[in-house]
Amino acid sequence: MQEAISVAPQLAVSPIAEILWLIPSVPIVAAGLSALLKQSRRQTSATLAIGSLSFSLLLSLFAFVHVLSDWMAGIATREIVNFTWIQFGTSNVDLGWVLDPLSAIMLVMVSFVGLLIFIYSIGYMKHDENYTRFFCFMSLFAGAMLGVVIANSLLLLFMCWEIVGLTSYLLIGFWYQRPAAAAAAKKAFLTTRIGDVFFLLGIVWLFAQTGTLLLYNNGAGSIESASLHLLLSQPALLGLTAAGAIGLLIFAGAAGKSGQFPLHVWLPDAMEGPTPVSALIHAATMVAAGVYLIARVYPLMQAGALAGGTTTALTVVTWVGAFTAVFAALIAVAQNDIKRILAYSTVSQLGYMMAGLGMGGVAVGIFHLITHAFFKALLFLGAGSVIHGCHEEQNVRRMGGLKSDMPLTFLTYAIGMLALCGFPLLFSGFWSKDGILEAARHWSVAKAPFYMLVFGALLTAFYMTRQVAYVFFGHWRGGKLAHESPAVMTAPLAVLAFFAMALGFIGTPAWPWFRAFLDGRAAGFAWRGFMESGLLTLMGTSTVMVLAGIILAWQLYGDRSPKPTAPDALEKIAPVAWGWLSSKFYVDEFYGVTVIAFYSWWARVTDWLDSRVWGGVVAGVAWAFGMGARLNRFLDTNVVDGGFDKGCEELTVGGGLLSRVQTGRVQTYLRILALAVVALAAILIWSSRT
Amino acid sequence: MTPLTGYLLVAALLFSIGLAGALTRRNAILVLIGIELMLNAANLNLIAFWRYGPHPEALTGMMFAIFSIAVAAAEAAVGLGLVIQIHRHAKTTDLDQMNRMKG
Amino acid sequence: MSIVFYLLAAITVAGGLAAMLLKNTVHCALALTVAFAGLALLFLNLDAQFAGFAQILIYIGAVAILVVFAILLTRASETPKDGVFSKTWLAGLAVAAAVFAVLGWAVMQSVRVLPHETAVPEVTVQQIGVALVGRYVLPLEIVAVLLTAALIGAVIVAMHEKVGHEKEEGK
Numbered sequence: 001m002q003e004a005i006s007v008a009p010q011l012a013v014s015p016i017a018e019i020l021w022l023i024p025s026v027p028i029v030a031a032g033l034s035a036l037l038k039q040s041r042r043q044t045s046a047t048l049a050i051g052s053l054s055f056s057l058l059l060s061l062f063a064f065v066h067v068l069s070d071w072m073a074g075i076a077t078r079e080i081v082n083f084t085w086i087q088f089g090t091s092n093v094d095l096g097w098v099l100d101p102l103s104a105i106m107l108v109m110v111s112f113v114g115l116l117i118f119i120y121s122i123g124y125m126k127h128d129e130n131y132t133r134f135f136c137f138m139s140l141f142a143g144a145m146l147g148v149v150i151a152n153s154l155l156l157l158f159m160c161w162e163i164v165g166l167t168s169y170l171l172i173g174f175w176y177q178r179p180a181a182a183a184a185a186k187k188a189f190l191t192t193r194i195g196d197v198f199f200l201l202g203i204v205w206l207f208a209q210t211g212t213l214l215l216y217n218n219g220a221g222s223i224e225s226a227s228l229h230l231l232l233s234q235p236a237l238l239g240l241t242a243a244g245a246i247g248l249l250i251f252a253g254a255a256g257k258s259g260q261f262p263l264h265v266w267l268p269d270a271m272e273g274p275t276p277v278s279a280l281i282h283a284a285t286m287v288a289a290g291v292y293l294i295a296r297v298y299p300l301m302q303a304g305a306l307a308g309g310t311t312t313a314l315t316v317v318t319w320v321g322a323f324t325a326v327f328a329a330l331i332a333v334a335q336n337d338i339k340r341i342l343a344y345s346t347v348s349q350l351g352y353m354m355a356g357l358g359m360g361g362v363a364v365g366i367f368h369l370i371t372h373a374f375f376k377a378l379l380f381l382g383a384g385s386v387i388h389g390c391h392e393e394q395n396v397r398r399m400g401g402l403k404s405d406m407p408l409t410f411l412t413y414a415i416g417m418l419a420l421c422g423f424p425l426l427f428s429g430f431w432s433k434d435g436i437l438e439a440a441r442h443w444s445v446a447k448a449p450f451y452m453l454v455f456g457a458l459l460t461a462f463y464m465t466r467q468v469a470y471v472f473f474g475h476w477r478g479g480k481l482a483h484e485s486p487a488v489m490t491a492p493l494a495v496l497a498f499f500a501m502a503l504g505f506i507g508t509p510a511w512p513w514f515r516a517f518l519d520g521r522a523a524g525f526a527w528r529g530f531m532e533s534g535l536l537t538l539m540g541t542s543t544v545m546v547l548a549g550i551i552l553a554w555q556l557y558g559d560r561s562p563k564p565t566a567p568d569a570l571e572k573i574a575p576v577a578w579g580w581l582s583s584k585f586y587v588d589e590f591y592g593v594t595v596i597a598f599y600s601w602w603a604r605v606t607d608w609l610d611s612r613v614w615g616g617v618v619a620g621v622a623w624a625f626g627m628g629a630r631l632n633r634f635l636d637t638n639v640v641d642g643g644f645d646k647g648c649e650e651l652t653v654g655g656g657l658l659s660r661v662q663t664g665r666v667q668t669y670l671r672i673l674a675l676a677v678v679a680l681a682a683i684l685i686w687s688s689r690t
Numbered sequence: 691m692t693p694l695t696g697y698l699l700v701a702a703l704l705f706s707i708g709l710a711g712a713l714t715r716r717n718a719i720l721v722l723i724g725i726e727l728m729l730n731a732a733n734l735n736l737i738a739f740w741r742y743g744p745h746p747e748a749l750t751g752m753m754f755a756i757f758s759i760a761v762a763a764a765e766a767a768v769g770l771g772l773v774i775q776i777h778r779h780a781k782t783t784d785l786d787q788m789n790r791m792k793g
Numbered sequence: 794m795s796i797v798f799y800l801l802a803a804i805t806v807a808g809g810l811a812a813m814l815l816k817n818t819v820h821c822a823l824a825l826t827v828a829f830a831g832l833a834l835l836f837l838n839l840d841a842q843f844a845g846f847a848q849i850l851i852y853i854g855a856v857a858i859l860v861v862f863a864i865l866l867t868r869a870s871e872t873p874k875d876g877v878f879s880k881t882w883l884a885g886l887a888v889a890a891a892v893f894a895v896l897g898w899a900v901m902q903s904v905r906v907l908p909h910e911t912a913v914p915e916v917t918v919q920q921i922g923v924a925l926v927g928r929y930v931l932p933l934e935i936v937a938v939l940l941t942a943a944l945i946g947a948v949i950v951a952m953h954e955k956v957g958h959e960k961e962e963g964k
Contacts, residue, residue: 664792667721667785667879671713674888681895685902693798697839698900700802704809704828706893711813713885714878719818719863723825726856727809730832733844741839746914749924753932755844756921759851760936764943766856770863771947777867786879 016059016066017079017099020150023059023107024160027052027143034136042131046122049135053115053142060107060146067104071517077101080152080216094214096152101518102366106149106292109370113284113377114142116492120381121276123488124388128274134174138280141167145285149292154203154213154222157293161199161257164289165192168281172273184269191266195256202249206300209234209242215296223299232304240312243303247313250297251320258290259347260354261324265588267347271339275384278339283346283376288369291353295362314358315445321354322440322449327585329459333466333570334581338383338396341467345420346376348456352436355449360439363515367507368432370514374503375419375429378496382413385485385493386471393478396470397564403472405482410472412493417468419500421461421550424543428504433457434542435507441538457542461549466557474561509535697738705731718773718783722766729762797838805831816877818864826857840913843921 030052034045070077082096118138125134144167147160166189173185207213210227212220219226234242254260259267270282281287294301294317305311310318325348332344349372357365387394389406403410419429437457440450476482484490507514509530530536556569571578580586661672708727715721733755740751777783808828815821829852836845879885925933 662792664789665785666788667713667885671885671888674709674713674892678888678891678895681899685895685899689902695900696798696802697835699897700806700835702893702896702900703806704832705896706889707806707809707813709892710886710889713888714882715813716875716877716879717818719860719867720813720821720877722863723812723821723860726825726852726860727812727828730829730848730852733848734832734835737836737839737841737844741841741914746916749916749921752841752844752916752921753924753929755841756847757929757932757936759844759847761939763851763856764940766859767947768943768950770859771950773863774866775950783867784875 013079013081014066014099016063017081017097019059020063020081020097020099023056023063023111023150024143024145024147026055027139027146029143031136031140031143034132034139037132037136039130039132045132045135046118049139049142050115050118050122052139053111053118056142056146057108057111057115060104060111063099064104064108067099067101068517071101078216080218082152082214082217091211093155094153094212094217095156096214096217097150097156098152098216099150102295102362103150105366105370105518107146109373110142110145110149110285113373113496114138114145114280116495117276117280117284117377117381120279120384120489120492121274123486124276124384125274130174134171134274137167137170137174138276141171141281141286145289148289152215152221154206154215157296158200158203161253161289161293162196164286165189165196165257168192168270168286171277171281172270174273174277178272181272184266184272188266188270191263192256195253195263198249199253199256202246202253205242205249206231206246209246223297228299228303231300241304243300244312247297247301247303247311248316250300251294251313251317254290254293254354255320256290257293258287258350258354259324260290260320260351261327262587264324264328264347265591268340268343268584271337271343275339275380275387278343279377279380279384282343283380284373287346287350288353288373291350291357291365291369294354294357295366298357298362310358310443310445316358318355318358318443318445318449321351321356321358322452323351324348325351325355325456326452326459327351329456329463330581331584332463333459334568334578336397336582337394338386338399338467338471339380339394341396341463342376342379342383345379345460345463348460349376349420352433352453352456355453356436356439359443359449360436363518364435364439366518367435367514371419371428371432371500371503371507374496375416375427375500378412378416378493378500379420381489381493381496382409382416385409385489386413386482388485388489389482390478391480391482395564396467397562398478399471399476399482400474400478400561401472401476402482405476406484408484408490409493412490412497413472414468415497415500417464419504421464421546422457422542423546424539426501426504428500428502428507430542431504431507434539437538437542438535441534454541454545458545458549461546462553465550465553469553469557469559470561473559477561477564692742694738694742697742698735701731701734701738703731704728704734716784716786718776718785719770721785722769722773725769726762726766729758733758798835801831801834801838805835819861822857822860822864825860826853829853829857840916843916843918 027049030048034048037045067077078098078100080096080098082094084092085095086093118135121134121138125131128134141164144160144163148157148164151157151160169185169189172188173181175181176185203213206222209231210222212222212227214221215223217224221227228243231243231246232241236242236245240248256263267282267287271278273281301313301317302311305314328344328347328351332341332348335341335344349368353365353368353372356368386399386402386406386409389402389409390399393399415427419427421427422430422433424430437450437453440453441447443449556573560569562569567575568578571582583589661668705728708724708731710724711727712721712724715724736751736755736758740746740749740755743751773783776788780788805828808824808826808831811824812821812828815824829848833845833848833853836842836848
């Protein structure tokens with residue numbers, strides 16, 4: 001372990017970087033104030049939440065503009081502010097924040113999408129009695145997420161990571177009186193906890209090896225070249241270096257938070273929470289935190305890669321991501337709850353992001369993250385609008401024909417759906433997903449992920465079309481008639497829809513601004529970008545896949561509205577496959593039989609140990625004490641008291657006997673006297689004999 | 691057997707008879723009579739020792755006996771007065787029945 | 794040991810025995826008188842004339858009469874129905890026998906110490922009188938006080954009962 005390092009003096013840091021810490025702090029303070037409010041002060045809590053997040057958005061925009069202007073001037077920004085938090089002996093624990101293109105973009109995305117969702121929640125949660133509590137938790141979440149984004153220290157990142165997990169638990173279980181919600185919250189917390197344990201192990205190992213938890217520290221940070229050299233020289237097990245092993249551990253934490261297989265089981269259940277929660281946390285931001293983490297420690301993940309090659313850590317990330325993408329998409333095909341379809345879709349898209357990070361680098365993965373945040377939030381908020389309009393109905397089989405009843409929702413939802421599918425050219429999803437497919441095509445290790453991801457695109461189009469057909473086309477199959485949502489809910493939808501379309505243009509091959517911005521290079525507009533070998537073919541392939549998926553789904557589901565109880569069209573064709581898909585490949589049941597069964601058995605064993613063995617020991621000791629007490633009492637009553645009483649009785653009897661001498665008759669006394677005289681005389685005479 | 695021995699034996703016998711009567715008779719008066727006999731036996735002892743002792747001219751034995759007689763008379767008077775008192779109170783002189791001082 | 798001694802001893806012992814054994818209490822008193830007389834004669838035999846006459850005067854003349862008075866006043870002259878001897882008379886007899894045994898043994902044991910024959914003392918009444926107010930004046934005075942006390946005591950004992958009786962009868 002290195003010697004304790006002191007925090008080196010920083011280079012000139014811009015004023016916005018100095019006050020960057022306000023961005024997460026203000027919403028957290030707002031959450032604290034909100035916690036003190038009574039439940040009746042709804043206006044105040046909403047104002048606090050929205051006001052604080054608006055302030056954070058403003059500062060984030062300032063930061064972004066600053067970084068942008070630096071970029072345009074050709075400077076690669078990375079401004080760091082570190083400070084010592086705890087000092088013990090000669091070593092320090094340092095915290096700090098960083099302002100670079102990655103964090104700037106993430107700040108803007110999180111605060112902007114968050115703000116839109118907050119505004120939406122005013123309308124969605126209007127009838128809920130725990131309004132104040134909702135906004136308190138949402139503010140806390142927003143603050144913690146912003147903290148994750150700007151953290152320069154793995155410790156600070158982990159702390160904010162945990163707060164994010166906590167607020168996720170609180171918000172999933174917002175309607176805690178419902179047992180399903182409480183169980184889902186617990187499941188989410190426990191599953192992500194498993195990932196977090198590995199994450200913590202990784203952090204500790206990194207600290208042990210490099211002596212610091214700061215990421216960047218003027219060359220002394222834990223992912224800067226000096227530390228990476230050190231880590232690469234340390235072997236771990238199975239042919240990995242320390243760098244690779246730590247990278248894998250950190251990925252385990254990210255896999256938990258971002259719902260990669262096999263830790264994905266909590267995300268669909270997390271739909272028990274209110275829809276704004278699903279939109280903000282489980283679509284746009286928290287689940288993206290895992291992807292962001294990998295992007296943040298990318299130098300570590302990439303350490304030791306030869307030019308053009310890759311590392312073990314990144315390979316693992318890619319395979320897990322690709323598998324998850326296909327796995328979740330398959331399950332989404334057979335779900336009937338509007339939010340669950342979107343949840344599995346999120347899991348699938350997160351797989352895409354991870355695969356993109358693994359194969360193409362930070363820019364590829366993060367671009368998809370940004371675009372996904374917008375259109376997934378849009379889809380979730382749209383779903384919320386649908387649910388609200390259908391009077392809290394969530395089963396797609398009981399909806400239908402809503403394109404005429406809820407036109408604005410339909411329009412924005414359609415835009416979101418096309419963006420998710422990756423409909424060519426106009427929609428951001430196309431460009432970001434193609435970026436990933438491009439990287440997959442060029443991957444040196446294997447071609448399989450590419451084919452998996454392409455198949456995934458087909459599935460994505462298929463299940464989204466199925467959902468839209470069930471919800472918006474055909475005829476209404478529900479109870480009361482549906483109505484459009486109020487403007488406070490539809491306005492954010494419109495804004496998000498705009499961005500779902502517009503954002504694509506910052507990452508096209510002709511103008512790769514996004515990648516250039518993140519890498520700190522200049523970017524110019526050039527049609528030549530499309531002329532790269534095989535790029536047009538790729539774009540054509542993905543277009544074909546999307547159209548194929550849409551047409552296939554339309555054939556099966558379009559404009560028809562089967563009764564809610566009738567079997568699904570796909571089910572009629574392939575019932576066995578349908579069974580597997582709709583049961584989510586029995587993963588939950590598998591866990592129930594293995595992990596949870598083992599855990600219950602273990603709990604029973606320890607309980608038995610506790611009650612029988614330790615409890616037995618305690619009971620034994622207590623019994624021994626009881627016996628001792630009883631012996632004591634026995635001794636006391638019988639021996640001591642009894643002896644004493646017996647003694648006194650004997651004394652009384654003896655006294656009684658003795659008192660018989662006192663007959664009260666004179667002649668008796670005389671006789672005794674005479675006898676005594678006789679005796680004395682005899683003795684006297686006998687002793688004086690000579 | 692010297693004369694002294696004879697007198698002493700007679701005195702011892704008389705003493706024992708008096709004691710026997712005092713210890714066995716029921717009537718209180720007879721107990722007093724027994725006591726008088728015992729006192730008289732002691733007197734006889736004294737006079738016998740005065741007569742056959744070393745210094746009869748000192749009159750010690752005689753004086754002792756005379757004083758003894760005087761005291762015995764006083765004692766008999768008081769004792770019999772008490773017996774009469776007891777008889778008035780308990781209506782009896784039976785000693786076997788007088789055990790109210792028993793323990 | 795002369796025959797007179799044996800005769801007088803026999804009279805005295807017989808009188809004593811009779812005094813203790815007779816059923817009628819008055820007969821016992823009279824037997825006691827005989828015993829006193831025998832003792833007086835024994836005193837005379839021992840050349841203690843003054844003691845002998847004092848014995849007759851005081852014992853026979855006063856004590857015996859006193860006993861008879863007491864017997865008559867307490868109606869002890871009637872023979873009681875339960876018997877005259879105590880229920881545990883054997884124990885008393887045994888004790889008396891033990892006493893006699895010890896005394897006799899003491900007497901027989903110590904005979905060798907004393908001389909056999911001594912001269913007859915010449916005792917006159919004048920000598921006794923002189924001794925009484927000379928050497929033995931203190932015992933004399935004490936006996937006088939004793940007699941006075943006994944006199945007063947006897948009177949008070951007898952008188953109290955009368956006053957108490959009258960008081961009770963007056964209520």
